[in-house]
Amino acid sequence: MRIVAVDPDACVACRNCEYACAFRQTGDFDRTRSHIRVNYHPAERACVPLTCMHCAEAWCMEVCPAGAISRNAETGAVEIDKDHCAGCKMCLLACPFGNIGFDSTHGVSRKCDLCGGDPRCVGSCTSGALEYVEENDAFAFKRDALDAKLRQALRLDRGRR
Amino acid sequence: MSTERDVQQTLCRMCDDRCGIDVHLEDGRMVDIVGNKAHVWNKGRLCVKARAAIDMAYHPDRLLAPLKRTADGWQEIPLAQALDEIAARLTQIKERDGARSVSVWKGEAIGFGQQEDIARRFIHAFGSPNYLSNDSMCYAARYFGYKLVDGAWPVADLENARVIVMWGANPPHAHPNMTQYITAARRKGAKLVVVDPRLSAIARRADVHAQPHPGTDGALAWGLMRELIRTGGYDREFVERHTVGFPELSAYAATFTPEMVEQETGVPAATVIELAALMAESAPRVSMYVGNGLEHHENGVNNIRAVVSLDALVGAVDREGGNRFVQPAPLRTLTLYDDVPLEHLGPLGADRFPVLYDLRQECHTMTAMGAILEGDPYPLRAMVLTGANPLLTNPNTERVRQAFESLDLLVVRELFMTETASLAHYVLPAASFLERSELHTHAKHQAVTLTRRVCDFPDVQDEYQFWHDLAHRLDMGAYFPWDDETALNRWLLEPSGLTLEELEAHPEGVTYSPLAPPPLERGPFMTSSGKVEFASRYLKDLGYDELPVYKSPEYRGTPDDEYPFVLMTGARKLLYLHSRFRNIPRFRTAVPGPEVEMHPDDARALGVAEGDTVTVTSRIGNVTIPVHVVSPEEIRPGELQITHGWSEANVNLLTHDDRFDPISGFPLMKSVEVRVTKVGAGE
Numbered sequence: 001m002r003i004v005a006v007d008p009d010a011c012v013a014c015r016n017c018e019y020a021c022a023f024r025q026t027g028d029f030d031r032t033r034s035h036i037r038v039n040y041h042p043a044e045r046a047c048v049p050l051t052c053m054h055c056a057e058a059w060c061m062e063v064c065p066a067g068a069i070s071r072n073a074e075t076g077a078v079e080i081d082k083d084h085c086a087g088c089k090m091c092l093l094a095c096p097f098g099n100i101g102f103d104s105t106h107g108v109s110r111k112c113d114l115c116g117g118d119p120r121c122v123g124s125c126t127s128g129a130l131e132y133v134e135e136n137d138a139f140a141f142k143r144d145a146l147d148a149k150l151r152q153a154l155r156l157d158r159g160r161r
Numbered sequence: 162m163s164t165e166r167d168v169q170q171t172l173c174r175m176c177d178d179r180c181g182i183d184v185h186l187e188d189g190r191m192v193d194i195v196g197n198k199a200h201v202w203n204k205g206r207l208c209v210k211a212r213a214a215i216d217m218a219y220h221p222d223r224l225l226a227p228l229k230r231t232a233d234g235w236q237e238i239p240l241a242q243a244l245d246e247i248a249a250r251l252t253q254i255k256e257r258d259g260a261r262s263v264s265v266w267k268g269e270a271i272g273f274g275q276q277e278d279i280a281r282r283f284i285h286a287f288g289s290p291n292y293l294s295n296d297s298m299c300y301a302a303r304y305f306g307y308k309l310v311d312g313a314w315p316v317a318d319l320e321n322a323r324v325i326v327m328w329g330a331n332p333p334h335a336h337p338n339m340t341q342y343i344t345a346a347r348r349k350g351a352k353l354v355v356v357d358p359r360l361s362a363i364a365r366r367a368d369v370h371a372q373p374h375p376g377t378d379g380a381l382a383w384g385l386m387r388e389l390i391r392t393g394g395y396d397r398e399f400v401e402r403h404t405v406g407f408p409e410l411s412a413y414a415a416t417f418t419p420e421m422v423e424q425e426t427g428v429p430a431a432t433v434i435e436l437a438a439l440m441a442e443s444a445p446r447v448s449m450y451v452g453n454g455l456e457h458h459e460n461g462v463n464n465i466r467a468v469v470s471l472d473a474l475v476g477a478v479d480r481e482g483g484n485r486f487v488q489p490a491p492l493r494t495l496t497l498y499d500d501v502p503l504e505h506l507g508p509l510g511a512d513r514f515p516v517l518y519d520l521r522q523e524c525h526t527m528t529a530m531g532a533i534l535e536g537d538p539y540p541l542r543a544m545v546l547t548g549a550n551p552l553l554t555n556p557n558t559e560r561v562r563q564a565f566e567s568l569d570l571l572v573v574r575e576l577f578m579t580e581t582a583s584l585a586h587y588v589l590p591a592a593s594f595l596e597r598s599e600l601h602t603h604a605k606h607q608a609v610t611l612t613r614r615v616c617d618f619p620d621v622q623d624e625y626q627f628w629h630d631l632a633h634r635l636d637m638g639a640y641f642p643w644d645d646e647t648a649l650n651r652w653l654l655e656p657s658g659l660t661l662e663e664l665e666a667h668p669e670g671v672t673y674s675p676l677a678p679p680p681l682e683r684g685p686f687m688t689s690s691g692k693v694e695f696a697s698r699y700l701k702d703l704g705y706d707e708l709p710v711y712k713s714p715e716y717r718g719t720p721d722d723e724y725p726f727v728l729m730t731g732a733r734k735l736l737y738l739h740s741r742f743r744n745i746p747r748f749r750t751a752v753p754g755p756e757v758e759m760h761p762d763d764a765r766a767l768g769v770a771e772g773d774t775v776t777v778t779s780r781i782g783n784v785t786i787p788v789h790v791v792s793p794e795e796i797r798p799g800e801l802q803i804t805h806g807w808s809e810a811n812v813n814l815l816t817h818d819d820r821f822d823p824i825s826g827f828p829l830m831k832s833v834e835v836r837v838t839k840v841g842a843g844e
């Protein structure tokens with residue numbers, strides 16, 4: 001399956017993804033309603049985008065007493081059926097990453113569903129920090145970056161000698 | 162009955178990035194916009210402004226009928242009547258005060274290229290040299306910086322760089338999709354340097370964030386040049402073979418020691434040394450990009466020339482990973498400058514700012530205000546303005562208002578009843594970018610795209626139709642022989658050998674000539690000497706310094722107790738572009754209103770907290786605005802920022818239309834001396 005890979009080293013906290021997600025959920029730009037959340041810490045200049053990784057062993061799904069959480073056969077997304085959600089919030093508690101939110105207006109939990117296979121957060125990420133990629137090599141960009149760094153270091157080293 | 166679905170591929174023009182978009186329609190009505198994954202520029206990614214184009218096009222406040230100002234307020238009139246009356250008034254004014262008393266003002270919202278040239282053609286055919294636009298305070302100063310040194314403005318080859326330097330530019334907010342090119346380079350190991358008085362969005366990813374005081378970038382550039390020369394880290398061969406003025410340059414650079422640069426700019430001496438070393442070791446793959454941040458200062462053009470000179474010192478001119486000269490698209494042009502010279506008619510501003518007219522055929526909007534109000538240097542009585550809102554975007558709003566109120570004829574083409582439109586005699590409904598078809602060039606990729614008419618409203622003319630219909634009423638129809646924009650597009654495209662049908666079949670862009678590898682044998686450059694010009698003979702002959710001499714901004718001189726803060730204006734924000742999009746409700750949810758960005762130490766000293774209201778006062782005027790206390794890293798104490806375009810707190814009530822960069826004529830807008838008082842604390 002494909003997941004949304006996040007690269008904090010490329011994120012600029014422009015919040016396009018949060019707006020795009022909030023818009024899909026609510027038709028408005030209230031960022032607190034986005035399923036992807038970006039934390040920004042000016043002192044460290046750290047930008048941290050976080051969204052559901054659709055765990056292979058999804059604890060939220062296992063813990064849900066109402067059986068409202070299931071895996072979409074087509075996209076592999078772990079989805080909440082809001083018609084069955086009891087609003088007990090056990091899934092929020094179970095998620096180790098805090099990637100499940102609660103919609104207090106409707107009294108149901110809410111989370112990323114990969115927009116049915118075309119995640120809007122990725123389409124709106126102009127820095128390229130988000131990518132919708134096959135999970136088996138979702139973080140290839142990290143390897144590539146390390147590779148480039150080593151090449152650069154070797155080049156400089158050779159230059160010095 | 163099933164709904165009919167359709168996808169039309171075209172370009173977004175909510176900003177000038179012009180990203181490829183797929184517009185989804187249901188029964189002819191736009192319902193969604195997503196990125197065109199194949200488009201050369203954005204590769205499927207879009208900022209959230211793009212989808213809002215639908216909201217803009219179908220906005221309940223859209224103007225859909227021509228309006229005439231009468232004693233009893235606005236009156237709807239038929240389009241033909243409006244055009245007849247406007248033509249008659251223009252003719253009267255021309256007969257009375259001469260053709261040059263009439264002007265055209267083309268706004269940013271209309272775009273550039275083809276649309277700009279149609280407006281230029283119209284006013285030229287009318288016999289007036291007075292083409293006005295936002296370019297007399299945006300873009301042109303950077304164009305001069307590059308043109309004067311390199312002979313042309315190259316494009317930054319970001320993705321192949323080893324070090325990228327952003328000077329006063331914040332792509333995530335200003336050119337969102339440029340950011341992905343920076344990411345691509347960084348993933349290949351490039352270092353990112355951001356020079357900006359604010360910790361901007363792109364500075365969040367910088368390896369080095371150099372934070373100069375506003376308007377002092379030139380001193381930093383000179384300091385880097387001094388270091389490169391002193392350490393021998395510059396490209397000797399390039400300098401010897403391809404430049405003029407190096408001896409003068411290196412003599413002048415000598416005083417810019419790292420310590421002096423630190424004193425002047427606030428950038429630590431060690432950072433100056435570190436940056437110069439980084440550039441030397443990465444040369445020639447040093448890709449620098451200059452943003453609008455350097456333009457609105459008293460010494461803007463020379464600061465930019467100093468930055469551009471750095472490119473030559475590291476041999477990055479027209480080099481892979483540096484910057485690249487691009488071939489213009491082989492299209493016909495619409496302007497008439499070669500056929501009918503108008504310079505003898507005294508284009509507004511051309512006497513004071515000869516470079517502005519000579520290199521860009523651009524008149525000076527601030528001078529135009531004097532022509533309207535005081536008849537200086539001669540009366541300007543009529544204006545046809547399209548897609549601009551100078552009442553929010555030009556400096557010294559009060560004077561702009563007085564000027565526009567006193568015109569004998571003001572015609573405004575707009576989507577909405579803006580501050581400027583509300584002063585017009587006639588307001589004509591304008592077409593958005595989704596309601597016209599035009600050719601676009603993506604210089605970086607040497608590609609052209611044809612946009613599509615995705616929707617239509619009766620009585621809303623596209624730009625071409627408007628100028629065409631007015632021209633035919635003014636006896637200048639011969640200059641507008643094409644029946645509609647498709648016929649015009651076909652004519653423009655002819656010399657390229659491409660056809661409209663080909664472009665229609667390739668909305669992702671068609672390459673008109675592949676970007677060739679950089680030439681091994683360099684030059685001649687398109688300057689008068691054929692070389693890269695550290696020293697400009699052209700400027701010297703006009704009475705300017707030949708070197709990009711550094712002048713310290715006035716506010717850096719003796720501290721002024723009356724105006725102790727320095728205010729930057731116009732920092733870009735993601736959701737709003739200049740004065741536009743404040744009427745998109747969800748943008749308001751995200752960013753509800755204007756604010757002045759302030760360092761926590763200053764807030765403490767003033768006794769204000771986040772959200773409190775202050776009055777900011779300059780020598781020009783004052784504005785009352787809520788405070789946003791930023792993190793201490795994000796701005797320096799004593800420095801403030803207010804973004805323009807808010808009618809609730811219009812920062813251009815404070816900006817100067819009486820202090821200019823002497824070369825470009827650009828107004829001082831990013832280093833304005835101000836004081837701040839807490840509202841309720843008595844002022």
Ligand code: SF4
Binds near residue numbers: 176
């Ligand atoms: S950057 Fe955003 S507003 Fe600009 S053209 Fe692209 S999608 Fe449209």
